[in-house]
Amino acid sequence: PLVESGGGSVQPGGSLKLSCTVSGYTVSSRCMAWLRQDPGKQREVTLSIDKAGRTSYSEFVKGRFTISKDNSKNTPYLQMNSLKPEDTATYYCALDPPSSCGIWAHMGQGTQVTVS
Numbered sequence: 001p002l003v004e005s006g007g008g009s010v011q012p013g014g015s016l017k018l019s020c021t022v023s024g025y026t027v028s029s030r031c032m033a034w035l036r037q038d039p040g041k042q043r044e045v046t047l048s049i050d051k052a053g054r055t056s057y058s059e060f061v062k063g064r065f066t067i068s069k070d071n072s073k074n075t076p077y078l079q080m081n082s083l084k085p086e087d088t089a090t091y092y093c094a095l096d097p098p099s100s101c102g103i104w105a106h107m108g109q110g111t112q113v114t115v116s
Contacts (some may be wrong), residue, residue: 001023001024002021002022002023002025002093002095003104003109004018004019004021004093004109005020005111006114007091007111007112007113008113008114009114009115009116011083011115012083012084012115013079013082013083014040014115015080015082016079016113017077017078017079018091018113019075020032020075020077022075022076022078022093022095022110023070026042027069027074027075028051028071029076029098031048031049031051031095031101031102032047032048032069032076032093032094032095033046033047033048033067033093033094034047034048034067034078034091034093035094035104037085037089037090038089043092044058046058046060046061046091047066047067048067048102049076054070055067061080064081064082065079065080065081066078066079066081066082076093081105083084083113085115086115087114087115088113090110090111090112091111092108092110093107093108094107095107
């Protein structure tokens, strides 16, 4: 399973760091992503990182959010800086099977981020 943590309430301009505790999967050999979901909308990929460590960001978070993986701890992270009210959403970490990248087969329960 995947369990997100680190969400909460923060003022605009503040920072949060989300973690994803991963059990049963090896993070280093998989693509992973952080997705967000607004109420009533579909989940969308905010950032992703492939097995080689290459990252992809949505334009909305570029320069503000950073995705990373600590392979020694088997833990992905999402560093969120310069937060805006529009960043308010539920954030999910997701992993793919070793043979895939982009289907996000495994996902956590999400953690709420509120910026106001």
